[in-house]
Structures are given as structure tokens and as C-alpha cells.
Amino acid sequence: MLLTEVWSCLMMDTHHSNKQTKGAITKHKIIVEARDLFYRQGFAATSTAQIAKKVGVSEAALYKHFKGKMALLLATVEPERPHDQEVSYFSTLSNLDLLGAWTEQLISTVFHNRPQYTIIFSESPRHPELSENYIRHLHQLTNADKELLTRMDKGQLPKLDLVLFQVGIIGSFLAMLTHKRIYEPTLNLQDIPEDIRHTLISIVEGKLFQQ
Amino acid sequence: MLLTEVWSCLMMDTHHSNKQTKGAITKHKIIVEARDLFYRQGFAATSTAQIAKKVGVSEAALYKHFKGKMALLLATVEPERPHDQEVSYFSTLSNLDLLGAWTEQLISTVFHNRPQYTIIFSESPRHPELSENYIRHLHQLTNADKELLTRMDKGQLPKLDLVLFQVGIIGSFLAMLTHKRIYEPTLNLQDIPEDIRHTLISIVEGKLFQQ
């Protein structure tokens, strides 16, 4: 089961159980379809008419739920559920294992939320409103992040700008995924492709530099 | 002097010395301004009217030089001059020095041609015509690329999908540059920012993984 599906279920069961009105369902459907279209076509190239048609409602209905196209864009990149349920055994790991687990967790999160991350990374330069969301995502420290920072502080690991480092890893990962999608359009991305995982880990671990 | 400026001069002096007509100059200006707008605003969000206004000609004139907006897009990502003048002393370097020189060369090329690379990386998924250009760029092997591949073949270096590796590095670099541009919009990017260079090299060399 995909993480996104888990999120959807949890959202339905917990957050919205008391507002499962017809309107709320429609609003959720609009967000889901708009996110998919923004992800695949880009924000500027997607029309409100196209979104409305795909959802199966009129454009007017869409504008009852969102003030404008920009409000809809902001809604699509909002995580449906904040990070939690995160394990916290990281302090027991060796530096190498910690870095491995940190990388694994990062690319897993990005992979299962490709649409959100892709939209944020590609539209942020042109829509300052999105940037806040962007930095909010990246500055939300996971337990693994905190453990890394602690060890950097203690001098057990080389110091690095963690946000810039994350931006680099995510940018690298998204670029490879996009590359693959272009040359193998039929590919069904259920799991992270092995060659991409291998190349990314080779990059992060500096495999080429260690002989 | 910027690489792009060198390119412009060389192009003027060699390729176009016999067609320095008024029309050719206009066409070149259109490409330069369109590239800048596509780079900063995206293809879909840039109108032909805006380009024409910035160049100082009418839209009709623009359509005399290019069949359509898409033809103009293709022209903007075309390198003004193919790679050459490349040194070829790479075979004398150690593995580590070769990798360092290869990385340095890659990020220098990308940095001085940010608009082209940014446009290709961000618009390729939605414009298959661009993909050909994209792969043509990446498959154009430099001497450093060839030396890397040779050593991988000989088993002197771990084998990697070099194109995917390049896509990852470029994606990482562009993402960091974009990030910086968002949070320091006034920054004048004459040279590669030190923190980005440092973070990128840390990533590629796997600094964190080597204690």
C-alpha cells in the first residue's frame, strides 16, 4: 500500500470524520485531480476547465471551494497529513548506518510524495507564496535530521548546511526520476527503480571517490 | 569574461560573419531575450507579445523568424557553439584528480549555461521535442567523460550509468542554485556560490561517509 493511500485513509478517518459532507468530498477530489495535473503538465499549462472536467463538476463549483487558481495550487502542495509515527532509534546507530537510514528515509518520503515535491521544486521560483511551504517542508526536522545535526555539532560528522544538502539530494532524485519517465514513459513507478537508487546512493556515499 | 559571452563573440565572428544582416541580428536578439524569459518565467507563462516587446519588434516580425512559439523554444536551448577547445590531459591524472576535474568541468559548464540547462530540465517532461536536445547534450561525451568510461571498463573505477549520474549531479546543482535564488533574490550570481560548491562537492565525494 502506498504511503499516499495510507495518508488518504487516515485523513478521512481522523481529520474529516465529522465533516464528511458532500462538499468536503468534492473539495478533496478537486485537490487530488488538480495535484495530478499540476504535476504532469505544470501549473501554467493546466486550466481550471480541465480540472473541473476531470473531477466531474463545473468550473463555478470549483471556485466555490477555492478563491482562485493560486489558492488551489497552495492546497495541492499541502501535505495531507503531517509527518509522525517516526521511529527514534537513530541515536543507537553508527555514523554510517545513520546516514544510510537518513538517506533511505528522505528518498522514500520524496518518492511517495513525488507530485507535491515536484510541484514545489518546479513552481517555487515563479510563485513566492509557494516558497514558504517549501521551506516549511524542508525545515521540519525529523528525528534522523536532529541526530545528524547533533553529531555535526559534536564534531562527530563534518558540518554541512543540512537544508542545502537536502535540496541537493531531492533535486538529484527528482531529476533522475524525470529522466527515467521521459525515456520509459510506460514505466509504472510503483517502487524506486533500482538503477536510480543505486546511482543516488553512489553519489551520496561518494562511491567513486573511495578506492 | 563569461563563457556565454565567449560563445556569442565566436558565433558572431565565425558562424555568422557572412550573414550579419539586420535580420540575423534581430533573430539572435529574439533568441537571447526569449531564453531569458523562458528561464525566469517558464515557457507556458511567457507570451510571444512579451518577448516581442522586450526585443523591441512586433509580434509579426517574430513570426517571420520562427514558425511558432515551439520553434523558438527549441532555438533557445540550442547551444550557441558546440563544445570544443577542451583539454585532453585527463589520462595523466589519478582517479581522484580525474573525478575532481570532471566534476569541476561539469558544474562550470552548467553554471555558465544555466538558462539552457534549466529550460531543458524543467520543460522536457512536457515537450518531447526538447528531449532529443536534452539527450544530445548529455550524450556528447567530453574527453573527461571518455576517460571516466575507459577506467570503468578497465575496472579501475566502479561502473555507473554515466548519463544518469550526470542527470543527478546537474539536477542537484540546479536545485541548489534555484533554492539560493529564492531566498536571496538580490544575489548576483557571477560565480558559483561557495556554499553550493562546497555542498555539491561534499555530496559527490561522499565526505560524510568517509571518516
Place this chain on the structure above:
DNA sequence: GTCTATAGCGCGATAGAC
């Protein structure tokens, strides 16, 4: 809460004069 109808504008692209 959703619909039909439409306002008002900007888009890509072209015709035809000079």
C-alpha cells in the same frame, strides 16, 4: 452546493500594406 451562461481579457498566429 452545483449548475448554465457569459463577461472580459490575453493568447498564438496571420493578412496585407509599406
Place this chain on the structure above:
DNA sequence: GTCTATCGCGCTATAGAC
């Protein structure tokens, strides 16, 4: 080679009925 003028369409967003 460049202009002015314009076509026809699709866009975001809204008014008003049900």
C-alpha cells in the same frame, strides 16, 4: 524585414437560477 490591425479561441473568474 517590419509594421498595424485583427481573427478566433481559450483562459480565469463571476452572476444568477435552482
